[in-house]
Amino acid sequence: MPELPEVETIVRKLTRGEPAEAGLPTYPSPVGAEITHAWGNWQNSIRPSIRAVTRTLPGHRIESLGRRGKYIVLTLQSGADASVRYLIIHLKMSGRIEVRKTGYPRHKHVHFTCGFDTGYTLHFHDARKFGRVYCVDDLETVTGHLGPEPLESDFTLRRFRPLIAKKTGGLKALLLNQSFIAGVGNIYADEALWRARLHPFYRAAELNGRQVAALHKAIRASLNDGIKHNGAAIDWVYPEGNYQNFFRVYGRTGQPCRRCWTPIERTLVGQRSTHFCPQCQRL
Numbered sequence: 001m002p003e004l005p006e007v008e009t010i011v012r013k014l015t016r017g018e019p020a021e022a023g024l025p026t027y028p029s030p031v032g033a034e035i036t037h038a039w040g041n042w043q044n045s046i047r048p049s050i051r052a053v054t055r056t057l058p059g060h061r062i063e064s065l066g067r068r069g070k071y072i073v074l075t076l077q078s079g080a081d082a083s084v085r086y087l088i089i090h091l092k093m094s095g096r097i098e099v100r101k102t103g104y105p106r107h108k109h110v111h112f113t114c115g116f117d118t119g120y121t122l123h124f125h126d127a128r129k130f131g132r133v134y135c136v137d138d139l140e141t142v143t144g145h146l147g148p149e150p151l152e153s154d155f156t157l158r159r160f161r162p163l164i165a166k167k168t169g170g171l172k173a174l175l176l177n178q179s180f181i182a183g184v185g186n187i188y189a190d191e192a193l194w195r196a197r198l199h200p201f202y203r204a205a206e207l208n209g210r211q212v213a214a215l216h217k218a219i220r221a222s223l224n225d226g227i228k229h230n231g232a233a234i235d236w237v238y239p240e241g242n243y244q245n246f247f248r249v250y251g252r253t254g255q256p257c258r259r260c261w262t263p264i265e266r267t268l269v270g271q272r273s274t275h276f277c278p279q280c281q282r283l
């Protein structure tokens with residue numbers, strides 16, 4: 001699943017009018033464009049309903065494009081009454097955004113489209129149909145459960161300390177919890193714990209001050225590093241990133257630790273494969 005750096009890369013490309021993948025066309029930025037039409041065919045993916053979303057969207061202008069956690073957020077302004085609304089997309093397992101010239105035929109896995117007065121249409125391609133499209137008046141109804149944005153300037157060590165001090169349980173599971181910090185997933189949790197030299201099962205309550213500071217720094221560093229490389233391409237869904245070539249631990253089972261040459265080990269946290277160095281990251 002795309003995590004914060006992958007979604008951030010997608011949002012930046014979309015804002016600039018860059019294609020998500022080689023072979024797709026460039027296009028005018030949707031920011032400032034007016035939505036001319038919307039279409040959907042998969043009821044479970046579209047909230048509150050296909051009918052409500054496809055009727056509401058036309059006539060709205062796209063004020064800005066952004067990200068909250070792993071959600072892509074388009075802030076919209078209604079032409080009719082100047083009210084603000086949000087079109088929110090979560091890519092989940094297999095979601096992909098393609099922008100095509102309006103009139104380009106929909107692939108069978110495209111379950112939502114949104115056309116702009118620029119002559120281009122956003123296609124939401126989602127083979128496994130776990131992705132979600134929301135159109136809401138209040139952003140918080142979708143993103144209200146999320147914890148702080150780890151790359152915002154207000155996510156300081158001073159703010160992080162009391163957040164983690166209250167937590168019980170192991171660090172890997174905690175980092176995957178979107179209500180703790182938004183946007184960290186399986187890859188960046190493993191990478192951050194390796195950087196901070198903390199075992200995935202280490203208990204949050206047992207961290208000392210120095211370890212909390214190391215973890216805070218490591219979370220930001222691994223996410224920033226991911227963004228620098230346009231995220232990670234780990235499957236066919238998100239093919240353009242380069243960060244997979246720079247992983248410290250993720251997917252490197254049996255390969256030498258980049259710090260101490262001990263073979264990286266793999267374990268499970270919940271159902272998620274978890275990679276760590278048994279030498280650098282001790283319980």
Ligand SMILES: [Zn+2]
Binds near residue numbers: 259260278280281
């Ligand atoms: Zn090591």
